[in-house]
Amino acid sequence: MQSNPLPSESDEILLAQPRGFCAGVDRAINIVNEALSRFGAPIYVRHEIVHNKYVVDELRAKGAIFVDGIDEIPRGAIVIYSAHGVSQQVRQDAAERGLQVYDATCPLVTKVHVEVVKLCKDGFTVFMIGHAGHPEVEGTMGQVESGIFLIENLEDVEKLNFSADERLAFVTQTTLSVDETKEIVNALTKKFPKIIQPKKQDICYATQNRQDAVKFMAPQVQLVIVVGSQASSNSNRLRELAEKLGVPAYMVDAPDQLRPEWFEGKKRVGLTAGASAPESLAQAIVARIQEFGPRQIRSLDGVVEDVTFSLPKNLTHPV
Template sequence: MNSDSDQIILAQPRGFCAGVDRAINIVNEALQRFGAPIYVRHEIVHNVYVVEELRTKGAIFVEELAEVPKGAIVVFSAHGVSQEVRRDAAARGLQIYDATCPLVSKVHVEVVKMCKDGFTVLMIGHAGHPEVEGTMGQVNAGIFLIESLADVAKLSFPAQTKLAFVTQTTLSVDETKEIVDALTQKFPQIIKPRKQDICYATQNRQDAVKFMAPQVDVVIVVGSKMSSNSNRLRELAEKLGVPAYMVDSPDQLQADWFVGKKRVGLTAGASAPETLAQAIVQRIQELGPRKVHSLPGVVEDTVFSLPKSLVD
């Protein structure tokens, strides 16, 4: 039995960001207004709990627009889509509601403008991630993916090449800094984004883990395997020397993770709802009584409005 001093320490901020909130609200609003089914291309956000909840309300998740009946309503996920997907949707006569995170859309605009201005664009990100596919798919040519320092080492461009870079919004700040430093050292004239592309929510959640990790004996990250930002939180805790586990259901918790651990830290990725985080807190308490303590941290007040076409 744990003593009274045993605690669950909650990181602040954690959980939903404004872009995720907006994306889920778009699907819910479409279901309410038009009724089921509403088709969603790709998981609206990378969280099993959220996707299953929307599925029970009548959302149908597809990977390809070919799976959608002509003329049906489709929501594009928060990760964004390529121009090819947009053209395909128009050709099929689909009614589109775009849930792309505005911060991702900002990167899309940057890429298109820079390529028009004659730049070769390097995108720092993970191959196969839908955000990367969507961003690189804004242009037909002139953009290259950089995943690692080894990729930077292989790069070679003629001396007169105008270079610029953008980043996937959900990467680790520290991991990106290494690659950015290598790029700027190799190509001193490379153009940086006017504002850092890693989104405010990713930055805030990572900063909160950095603040929490030294105060705890183990970290639980609420998030799904497909969630890039959740994976980065777990990796960050481990880099700071604290055992860390990622779960997206209370029944995934294992009692032996908490043996001899007085202080359990808990955070949640930007696509994980607070209801799920609280269910996981409750399950940890069932494994042994613990007081819950919330850390101070940044209070986020960013709100992204729904598409006018959906609320008018």
């Protein structure tokens, strides 16, 4: 359901706050750039460093080579693990090929990896709430050989055949917000009252902040543009959230993907960007929107993020 035109002196573009890069993405891209600067091309990256075509294309042009498998990398070469993290099998394969590893796994993801290993070591069965096939899910579940099960929906919870008295725990894909996992978490805790829950700080702050910003922005606009690539889980969720709030929403990762007809009759347009989308791309898309007709730009109030993650010590202080 579309809202009525909102009164304003001129057409506007409202910018969500916060939007774009999170600390984990910023760190991962900096690691690739630092490695290229220090060692020169080529630098191999296992999986897309972050899920954004613009970023990946830019790094590829500088000499980064993105691969899906460790077996695609020459022996002894340099490899960087993406922000999503990798399984223990990937680490073992890299060691066997004698690769020089720089780990760009987001520290929030690494924290979940450590917890999964500890829980399984302590005799817990672990449920992971997440999306099948997502590299973060594959990496987290690949920290242990057994004892972890994927939960994607309520039907998966219903199928679980465990006693309420068993040692059970759950973790979540970090790019899912509290709102997205609420129904599944409620179902798990109802079925297994003694289940161990993750610490609140394990939820990715950036995912929650960007979704909260869309909730604040959506009632004020008639259209939402999400800057993000199709492979980006958190960007897709931003688009879905805007639509759920009754506002038409489109996701684009290049200015030429915008369509003039989307903006016809829309006085206020909202713009946000997924955690893997650079601000330079967001600004290029804002500029393209302005070509369809004059619009004032206004930044909305919101959380100001000051989280930073340091680069790996073996990259900044090589032995």
